[in-house]
Amino acid sequence: MPFQSLNNLSLIFHGDTKDLLNKPYRGNSGVVDYPLNRRTSIKDIIESLGVPHTEIGYLLLESIPQPFTFIPNGREEIHIHPLSPDLPVTSATLLRPNPLSRLQFMVDVNINKLAHLMRMAGIDTATVPRESYRIIAQAASRKKRILLSRNRDLLKYNEVIYGRLIRSQNTFEQFAEVIKLYSLASHFRPFNRCMLCNIVLKQVVKKDIIHRLEPLTKKHYTVFKECPGCNRLFWRGSHHDQMVKKLKTLTQEKIDDGY
Incomplete structure (x- = not known):
C-alpha cells in the first residue's frame, strides 16, 4: 500500500469501527493514512481518530496480534478489528488479559432507560455514580462491570477495560445490540431483579x-x-x-x- 510519507502509518479499520471514525476520516473504506509525527501508543492514535479502545477486539501487524501499548515507528500497516461475540469478555485476550468472571454491567445516565430494560430481563445492571468521568471509569473497573455509554470521551479513559459505545438512540434497539454482542439471551431471568434498585427480588x-x-x-x-x-x-x-x-x-x- 502506498504511503504519503516515510513516517506515515496505514490504519485499516474493519467492521463497524469504520463507522466510528471522525468525519474527516470516513469515506475511504476504513483506510486512514496517519501522519506519525510523535511517539505514542496505538491506543492513543486510534482514539484520536474517534474510536474508543473499548470497541476494539484485536490489532494485527503483519498478522501478529499487538497490545494497546504498541508504539508504531512508521511505514507500518495495522489492522483494527472490532469487538465481537467471538471474543467473550469471560475469556482472556491480548488486549484484555484479565477476563470477567461473570456478565455484569454499569449503564451511563444518558441511556438510563436501557438499565431498566436490562434489569427487567434479570441482567445485573448498575447505574453510574454522578461523579467525574474518571471516577465513573474507576468504579466500572473496580467493580468489574462492563460500562455501557453513548459518551465516547468516557469510554476512552484507560481505567475502562470493558465497555461499549451504544450506537442506537432507541432503547429497545440498544438492548438488542447488547444482547447480540455479549450473547445475553441465555442469561435472561425475567422479573428477577428490581427495575429501580437492581437487587434480586x-x-x-x-x-x-x-x-x-x-x-x-x-x-x-x-x-x-x-x-x-x-x-x-x-x-x-x-x-x-x-x-x-x-x-x-x-x-x-x-x-x-x-x-
Whole structure:
C-alpha cells in the first residue's frame, strides 16, 4: 500500500469501527493514512481518530496480534478489528488479559432507560455514580462491570477495560445490540431483579403483604415478589406479558416468565 510519507502509518479499520471514525476520516473504506509525527501508543492514535479502545477486539501487524501499548515507528500497516461475540469478555485476550468472571454491567445516565430494560430481563445492571468521568471509569473497573455509554470521551479513559459505545438512540434497539454482542439471551431471568434498585427480588407470602394491596390486586393475583431494598412489590400484571413478548422477539431461547 502506498504511503504519503516515510513516517506515515496505514490504519485499516474493519467492521463497524469504520463507522466510528471522525468525519474527516470516513469515506475511504476504513483506510486512514496517519501522519506519525510523535511517539505514542496505538491506543492513543486510534482514539484520536474517534474510536474508543473499548470497541476494539484485536490489532494485527503483519498478522501478529499487538497490545494497546504498541508504539508504531512508521511505514507500518495495522489492522483494527472490532469487538465481537467471538471474543467473550469471560475469556482472556491480548488486549484484555484479565477476563470477567461473570456478565455484569454499569449503564451511563444518558441511556438510563436501557438499565431498566436490562434489569427487567434479570441482567445485573448498575447505574453510574454522578461523579467525574474518571471516577465513573474507576468504579466500572473496580467493580468489574462492563460500562455501557453513548459518551465516547468516557469510554476512552484507560481505567475502562470493558465497555461499549451504544450506537442506537432507541432503547429497545440498544438492548438488542447488547444482547447480540455479549450473547445475553441465555442469561435472561425475567422479573428477577428490581427495575429501580437492581437487587434480586424475593418471593413473599400473600397474607404477609395483603394489607399493602389494592382490592383488584388482592382478588386476581396470588404470587408476589418484593425488593429487599425499596420494598416495592411485583406481580404478574398485564405489563408483564407485554414485556415477556418483547423479550421473545430478541432471542430463540426459551424464556421463563419469572413467576
